[in-house]
Amino acid sequence: MRLRRVCPLLACWAISVWVAPARDYDVEHYRIELALDDKAQSFAGTTRITLLPLRDGFDVCELDAETFRVSGVKDPAGRPLRFSHQGGKLLVHVGRAFGYGERVSFTVAYESGGVNADPTKFGMPAGYDLGLVFKAETAGHPALVNSLSFPEGARHWFPSNDEPGDKATADIVATVRRDWKVIANGRLVGVTGTGAMRTFHWAQEKPHSTYLFALVAGPYQRLADPGAGLAVAYWVYPKDAADAVRSFGKTREIIRFFEGEYGVPFPWAKYDQITIPRFGGGAESTSATVIGEGTIHDAKADKDYSSHWLVAHEAAHQWWGDLVTARTWSHTWINESFATYGEYRYSRHSLGEDEGSLNLMLKRNRYLAETKTKYSRPIMQERWETPNQNFDRHTYEKGAAVLHLLRWMMGDRDFQRATTHFLKKHSFQPADTHDFLIAVREATGQVLDGFFAQWIYGAGHPEFQVSWEWDEAGRTVRLKVLQKQKGAPLFEMPVDIGITTRAGKRIERMKIGRQVETVMAIACDTRPLMVRFDEGNHLLMELEFPKKSEELRYQLEHDDAMGRMWAAGQLKAKGAEEALRKSARSDGFWAVRREAVRAAEGDAAFFREIAAGDSRSDVRSAAVRRLGALRDAGEFLAGRFRAEDSYMVQADILRALGASGDKAHVGLMREAKAMRSPNGVMQAAASAGLKALGVE
Numbered sequence: 269m270r271l272r273r274v275c276p277l278l279a280c281w282a283i284s285v286w287v288a289p290a291r292d293y294d295v296e297h298y299r300i301e302l303a304l305d306d307k308a309q310s311f312a313g314t315t316r317i318t319l320l321p322l323r324d325g326f327d328v329c330e331l332d333a334e335t336f337r338v339s340g341v342k343d344p345a346g347r348p349l350r351f352s353h354q355g356g357k358l359l360v361h362v363g364r365a366f367g368y369g370e371r372v373s374f375t376v377a378y379e380s381g382g383v384n385a386d387p388t389k390f391g392m393p394a395g396y397d398l399g400l401v402f403k404a405e406t407a408g409h410p411a412l413v414n415s416l417s418f419p420e421g422a423r424h425w426f427p428s429n430d431e432p433g434d435k436a437t438a439d440i441v442a443t444v445r446r447d448w449k450v451i452a453n454g455r456l457v458g459v460t461g462t463g464a465m466r467t468f469h470w471a472q473e474k475p476h477s478t479y480l481f482a483l484v485a486g487p488y489q490r491l492a493d494p495g496a497g498l499a500v501a502y503w504v505y506p507k508d509a510a511d512a513v514r515s516f517g518k519t520r521e522i523i524r525f526f527e528g529e530y531g532v533p534f535p536w537a538k539y540d541q542i543t544i545p546r547f548g549g550g551a552e553s554t555s556a557t558v559i560g561e562g563t564i565h566d567a568k569a570d571k572d573y574s575s576h577w578l579v580a581h582e583a584a585h586q587w588w589g590d591l592v593t594a595r596t597w598s599h600t601w602i603n604e605s606f607a608t609y610g611e612y613r614y615s616r617h618s619l620g621e622d623e624g625s626l627n628l629m630l631k632r633n634r635y636l637a638e639t640k641t642k643y644s645r646p647i648m649q650e651r652w653e654t655p656n657q658n659f660d661r662h663t664y665e666k667g668a669a670v671l672h673l674l675r676w677m678m679g680d681r682d683f684q685r686a687t688t689h690f691l692k693k694h695s696f697q698p699a700d701t702h703d704f705l706i707a708v709r710e711a712t713g714q715v716l717d718g719f720f721a722q723w724i725y726g727a728g729h730p731e732f733q734v735s736w737e738w739d740e741a742g743r744t745v746r747l748k749v750l751q752k753q754k755g756a757p758l759f760e761m762p763v764d765i766g767i768t769t770r771a772g773k774r775i776e777r778m779k780i781g782r783q784v785e786t787v788m789a790i791a792c793d794t795r796p797l798m799v800r801f802d803e804g805n806h807l808l809m810e811l812e813f814p815k816k817s818e819e820l821r822y823q824l825e826h827d828d829a830m831g832r833m834w835a836a837g838q839l840k841a842k843g844a845e846e847a848l849r850k851s852a853r854s855d856g857f858w859a860v861r862r863e864a865v866r867a868a869e870g871d872a873a874f875f876r877e878i879a880a881g882d883s884r885s886d887v888r889s890a891a892v893r894r895l896g897a898l899r900d901a902g903e904f905l906a907g908r909f910r911a912e913d914s915y916m917v918q919a920d921i922l923r924a925l926g927a928s929g930d931k932a933h934v935g936l937m938r939e940a941k942a943m944r945s946p947n948g949v950m951q952a953a954a955s956a957g958l959k960a961l962g963v964e
Contacts, residue, residue, distance in 0.1 A: 269418050269419075269549070269550070269551050269552060269585075269589075269603075269604065269659065289431065291322060291429075291431075291433070291434065292321065292322050292323050292326060293319045293320060293321050293322055293326065293329060293372070293429070294319060294320050294322060294434060295317060295318070295319045295428070295429050295434050295436040296318045296319055296320060296371070296436055296437065297316075297317075297318040297436055297437045297438065297439075298315055298316070298317060298318075298426065298428065298436055298437075298438045298439070298481075299315065299316040299318075299438070299439045299441070300313070300314075300315045300426045300438065300439065300440050300441065300481075300483075301313045301314050301315070301441040301442075302425075302426075302440075302441070302442050302443070302483075303442075303443040303465075304402075304413055304442060304443065304444050304485055306402060306411055306413065306444075306445060306448075308382055309382050309402035309404075310379065310380050310381060310382040310402075311379070311380045311400060311425070312378070312379035312380070313377075313378070313379075314375050314376060314377045314378070315375070315376050315378075315426045315427055315428075316373065316374070316375040316376075317329075317331070317373065317374060317375075317376070317427065317428075318371065318372070318373045319371075319372050319373075320369050320370070320371060320372070321366050321367065321368055321369065321370060321372060322368065323368055324365075324367050324368050325365045325366075325367075326362070326365065326366045326367070326368075326370075326372065327361065327362060327363075327364065327365045327366070328359055328360065328361055328362065329359070329360045329362055329372070329374075330357055330358070330359055330360075331357070331358040331359075331360065331376075331423075331427040331428060331429060332356060332357065332358075332420075332422075332423035332427070332428055332429065332430035333353060333356065333357065333358035333376075333378070333423060333427040333428075334356045334385060334399075334423045334424050335380065335383055335384070335385045335399060335423075335424040336378045336379060336380045336381070336383075336424070336425070337353075337378060337379055337380075337381055338351065338353045338358055338376055338377070338378045338427070339377045339378060339379065340376075340377045341360050341374055341375065341376050341377070342374065342375050342377075343362070343363050343373070343374050344373050344374070344375075347363070349361055349362065349363055349374055351376075356423070358376065358427050360374055360376070362374060376427045378427070380400070380425075384399065384401060385398040385399045385421075385424045386398075390419075390420050390654060390656075391419075391653070391654025391655065391656040391657060392419075392654075392656055395546065396416065397414060397415075397416040397421075397544075397546065397547065398416060398420070398421045398424055399415065399416070399417075399421045399422075399423075399424025399425045400413060400414075400415045400424065400425035400483060401413065401414060401415070401416070403545055403546070406545070408545065408561065409505055409545045409561060410486055410487050410505055410506075411486065411487075412448075412484070412485060412486025412487070412488075412544070412545075413444075413483070413484065413485045413486065414483075414484045414485075414486075414542075414544040414558060415481070415482055415483045415484065415553075415558075416547075416551055416558070417478060417479045417480065417481045417482065417551075417553070418479045418480075418551050419479050419597065419654075419655035419656055419659075420479070420654075420655060421479065422478035422479060422481050423478075425483070426481075428478045429478070430478045430479070431477075431478070431596075432477045432478075432479060432593050432594055432595065432596065432597065432698060433477075433593075433595045433596060433698040434477070434478070434698075435475035435476055435477050435593065435696060435697065435698065436475050436476075436478075437471075437472055437473055437474065437475050437476075438453065438454070438471075438472045438476075438481060439457075439469065439470070439471050439472075440452040440453065440454075440469075440470045440472070440481070440483055441467060441468070441469045441470075442467065442468050442483060442485060443461070443465050443466070443467040443468075444465065444466060444467075444468070444485045445464060445465060445466075446461075446463070446464055446465060446466050447487055448466075448485050448486055448487055448488075449468070449485065449486070449487070449488050449490070449503075450468035450470070450483065450484070450485045451470075451482070451483075451484045451485070451488065451503050451540055451542050451556055452468070452470035452472075452481075452482055452483050452484070452556060453470060453472040453476070453480070453481060453482055453553060453554045453555050453556050454470050454471045454472030454473060454536070454537050454538075454554075454555060455470065455471055455473070455537040455538060456468065456469070456470055457469040457470065457471050472554065472555070473537070474535070474536070474696055475696050476554040476590060476593070476696075477593050477698070480552065480553050480554040480589075480590055480593075481553065481554075482542075482551075482553030482554070482556045482558060484503070484542045484544065484556075484558060487505075487506065488503040488504065488505070488506075488542070489503070489504055489505070489506045489509050490502075490503055491503075491504065491509060491512055491513070491516075493516075493517075493519060493520055495520045498520070498523065498534055498538065498539060499537075499538035499539070500519055500520050500523070500538070500539050500540075501538070501539075501540050501541075502515075502516040502519075502540070502541050502542075503540055503541070503542040503543070504542075504543050504564065505543065505561070508543065508561070508564045511564050511565065511566055512543075512564055514564075514565065514566075514567065514570055514575075515563050515564050515565065515575040515579070516541055516575070516579060518576050518579065518618075519539065519541065519579055519583065521618075522576070522579055522580050522583045522614055523539065523583055523586075525613075525614055525617055525618075526583060526584055526586075526587065526610065526614075529610075529613055529684075530587050530687060530688060530691055531684060531687075531688030531691070531692075532587060532591070532688060532691045532692060532695075534586065535586065535587065535590075535591045535695065535696075536554060536555035536586060536590070537555060538555055539555055539557075539583070539586070540555065540556045540557070541557045541558075541559055541579070541582070542556060542557070542558050542559070543558075543559055543560070543561040543563065543564060544558050544559070544560065544561060545560075545561050546560075547559070547560035547561070548560050548562065549578065550563075550578050550581065550582040551582075552582045552585030552586065552589055552590060552607070554586070554590045555586070555590075557582040557583075557585075559575075559578065559579075559582065562946065562947050563575040563578060565946050568913060568914070568915060569915055569945075569946045571885055571913075571914060572885055572886075572914055572915060572916040572946075573915075573916075573946045573947075576614070576618070577611045577614075577615065577627075580610055580611050580614040580615075581607050581608065581610060581611050582607070583610070584606060584607040584609075584610030584611070584614075585603065585607045587606075587691055588602065588603055588606035588607050588610070589602075589603030589604070589606075589607060591691060591695055591696065592690065592691055592694045592695065592697065592698075592699050593697075593698050593699070594698065594699070594700065595698035595699060595700040595703075596700070597652070597655040597658045598648060598649060598650050598652070598658065599648060599699075599700045599701050600655075600658045600659065600663055601647045601648060601663050601667045601701075601724070602699065602700070602701070602704065604659065604663045604664050604667060605647070605663060605664065605666075605667025605668055605670070605671055606667075606671065606687075608631065608664045608665060608667060608668040609667070609668040609671040609672065611627065611668070612624060612627045612628045612631065612668060612672065615627040621829075622828075622829040622857045622859075625805055625828070625829060625830050626829070626830070626859050628668070628669065628672055628805070629805065629830055629833075631664075631665040631668050631669055632665065632666075632669045632808055634661050634665045635661045635662060635665040635666040635669065635808075636729075636810065637661070638660065638661040638662065639728075639729075642660075644662075644727045644728050644755070644756065645662055645727050646662075646724065646725050646726055646727045647662055647663060647666060647667050647670065647723070647724045647725075648701050648724050648725055666729075666808070669808040670723045670724070670808060672806065673723070673761075673806055673807065673808055674716070674719065674723075676804070676806040677719070677761075677762065678708075678712065678714060678716075682711070682712040682714060685711045685712055686707055686708040686711045686712050686714075688711075689707050689710060689711035690703070690704055690707035690708075690711075693707055693710075694707075701720065701724060701725075705717065705720060718760075722757070722759060722760070723808075726756075726757060727756060728753060728755065728756025728757065729753070729756065729759070729808050729809055729810070730751055730753055730756075730758075730759040730761075730780075730807075730809045730810070731751065731752045731753040731809065731810040731812075732749055732750065732751060732752070732780075732801070732809055732810070732811050732812065732813075733749075733750040733752050733812045733813075734747060734748070734749050734750075734801045734811065734812070734813040735747070735748050735813070735814065736748075736799045738792075738795045738796065740795070743791060743792060743793055744789050744790065744791055744792060745767060745789070745790045745791075745792045745796060745799060746787065746788070746789050746790075747765065747778075747787070747788040747789075747790070747799070747801070748785065748786075748787055748788075749763075749780055749785070749786040749787075749788065749801075750784060750785050751780075751783075751784055751785075752812075753810075757782075758782045758783060758784065759780065759782065760779075760780060760781060760782040761779075761780050761807065762777055762778065762779055762780070763777070763778055763779075763780055763801065763802055763807060764776070764777050764778075764802060764803040764804055764806070765777075765778055765788065765790060765799065765800065765801060765803060766798070766799070766800030766803030767790060767792055767796050767798075767799060767800075768796055768797050768798040768799075768800075768822075768826070769792065769793070769794050769795075769796050769797060770794065770797065771793075771794070775803050775804075776790050778790075797819070797822050797826075798819055798822050798823050798826065798827065799819075800823075800827065800831060801813055804828075805828070805830045805831075815838065817839065817842050817843065817844060820835045820838050820839050820842070820844070821835075821839070821844055821847045823835035824836055824839065824844075824847055824848075824851055824864075825847070825851075829857045829859065829860055832851070832855065832857070832860045832863075833859055833860050833863045836848060836851060836860060836863040836864045836866075836867050837863055837866070837867055839867055840866075840867035840869075841869070845868060845869055845870065848864045848867050848868040848870075849864070849868055849870060849874060851864035852864035852865045852868055852874075852878060852887075853877075853878075858882075858883075858884035858886055858887055859886070861878075861882065861884070861887045862884075862886050862887045862890045865878055865887060865890040865891050865894065866890055866894075868894075870894075871898075872895060872898050872900060872901055872904075875891045875892075875894045875895045875898070875901075876891075876895065876901065876904055878890075878891035879891035879892050879895060879904075879908055879917075880908060880911075885914035885916055885917050886916075888912075888914070888917045889914075889916055889917050889920040892905065892908070892917060892920045892921050892924050893920055893923075893924060895924055895928075896920075896923065896924025896925070896926075896927035896928055897924075897927060898928075899927070899928045899929055899930075900928070901924070901928065902925060902928050902930035902932055902933055903932075905921050905924055905925055905928070905933075906921075906925070906933045906936055908921055909921045909922070909936060909940070915945045915946060915949055915950060916949065918940070918945075918950060918953075919945070919949045919950055919952070919953035920953070922937055922940055922950070922953040922954045922956070922957040923953050923956055923957050923960075924957075925937060925957050925961075926956060926957030926958065926959070926960030926961050927957075927960055929961070931961050931963065934958065934961065934963055937954045937957050937958050937961075938954070938958070940953075940954040941954035941955060941958070
């Protein structure tokens with residue numbers, strides 16, 4: 269599951285301890301047969317449930333069943349069974365006492381009556397499509413129906429044991445109006461029907477969890493990916509067909525990359541991606557991911573609003589979350605941390621080392637921001653009230669950063685051996701954090717209990733204060749590392765120290781002790797030009813590392829991309845304008861140029877040069893923001909708005925015009941407010957700019 273805004277966050281963390289419900293049966297199969305009435309915005313049908321008792325004397329089955337009304341339950345011979353339905357629970361008296369492992373089957377008849385679930389009662393934001401939701405036609409999309417079964421949505425459209433740890437196969441048989449299509453999990457068995465209605469039969473023949481069940485229906489256009497092998501398709505509104513490949517065209521490449529990365533072939537019968545309205549991200553329904561319609565964009569938006577990260581995240585879930593699923597929501601990092609880490613791995617593969625490092629740095633920063641503004645908690649937690657409280661930047665971004673740290677400490681080969689072994693061992697099953705630890709030990713011999721105690725079961729991160737000095741007499745670099753975090757334990761970990769002299773660079777791996785102060789001594793024949801703490805950018809930390817301007821200037825020109833970015837920020841207001849301007853004009857990586865623009869104290873002419881001349885929209889945006897703060901660039905900005913080919917830069921120009929205080933361009937801003945743009949970025953920026961000028 270990946271929401272563009274990240275999943276809704278907790279207001280607090282320390283809440284009641286959640287206890288996993290006891291299970292006295294295991295569902296084998298669901299056969300869901302529904303008739304969808306788009307005019308009444310209602311559905312009716314049956315679900316046949318086949319299960320195996322996990323105890324002797326099994327005579328009553330409790331199921332999750334919300335929102336819809338149950339009209340009857342029958343055994344396989346058609347005889348009615350006693351049942352009660354209240355408080356979201358359906359109790360079925362199965363006719364007699366069944367023994368352990370003795371197969372039980374019954375069919376539940378029910379109807380929705382046109383009633384939708386209230387998502388806020390289940391810990392989801394208002395407007396979230398919990399269950400099966402009918403949507404009327406709008407200017408942006410046709411009338412359609414879509415399910416969202418995450419995290420407790422399945423129980424709103426079919427009776428089920430709606431827990432992630434109970435996996436089952438399924439048939440989904442849906443009858444709809446003739447001009448509609450139905451998309452669901454698994455393979456399409458067939459389409460039947462005459463007259464005004466058609467019935468689509470989909471079979472998911474390998475077990476998966478109920479929150480991964482999907483049903484989408486509407487006048488979709490199917491775009492088949494032309495590659496060989498696995499059937500890959502994109503289901504979009506007909507009006508979006510021309511732009512869809514721009515968003516989804518790398519899907520097959522991404523799947524092939526992950527097959528190599530994980531050492532396990534794609535595990536499902538096909539892979540569909542289906543756009544739906546009123547949804548800001550993706551949900552990894554097995555073999556049938558649903559993605560918000562906003563992911564479709566025109567050519568102009570592609571440079572700033574690429575969808576490939578989202579496609580990669582949801583594709584990674586087909587292994588992490590779908591093939592192997594967190595046994596309970598407490599262990600959801602197994603799903604989400606790995607999928608978020610998959611974003612980084614694909615970014616690095618497709619765009620190069622610098623882009624990958626930036627991707628990972630931004631993930632760390634988002635997690636750190638959450639600790640500053642909200643809370644700090646363990647990645648694996650047992651204190652929550654609703655499942656969605658496990659889906660935050662600790663689970664996504666911190667988890668990804670911790671996996672990167674783990675990979676570096678274990679080594680690439682052992683990390684991949686361990687993850688491949690885990691996936692194969694627990695395929696089509698639920699698993700938990702302890703299972704992962706055991707898989708690592710079985711595959712590599714490494715014992716990671718201490719690492720997991722610190723990073724998965726423990727909260728927080730190290731806050732380092734680092735300093736170094738040159739001992740000329742002893743020909744030694746001495747580093748002092750202080751741990752300054754409050755409310756979190758002291759951390760123990762390796763760190764790579766990079767020492768650069770005129771003779772070149774060497775890297776020494778040192779150890780940070782679980783103590784307030786660690787002192788390191790590294791032999792070095794001459795005074796270093798640069799000392800890097802965490803060479804290679806592996807650690808999850810906050811870092812305070814004061815340096816002299818001379819070393820920072822050298823670092824700005826000679827370090828790796830992340831080091832150059834850091835040096836640019838550190839040089840702000842330190843009289844290094846010439847070095848920052850040089851970096852802003854000529855550094856080979858756009859994010860370094862952007863950071864140099866943010867740090868520079870140049871005049872309007874310099875920022876106009878960058879705003880008009882840099883090849884990267886992100887850098888031009890940074891220059892535009894600086895011009896807005898100078899308040900004397902209205903004419904230039906208005907001209908750049910007309911010349912720009914980036915929605916993002918145009919939006920920043922509108923805000924800069926508002927910040928400038930110049931009302932001469934109110935007409936342009938009102939014109940821009942009426943323009944269409946991805947996610948309404950232009951309209952929002954124009955409104956903000958006009959408000960700043962006091963004219964709206």
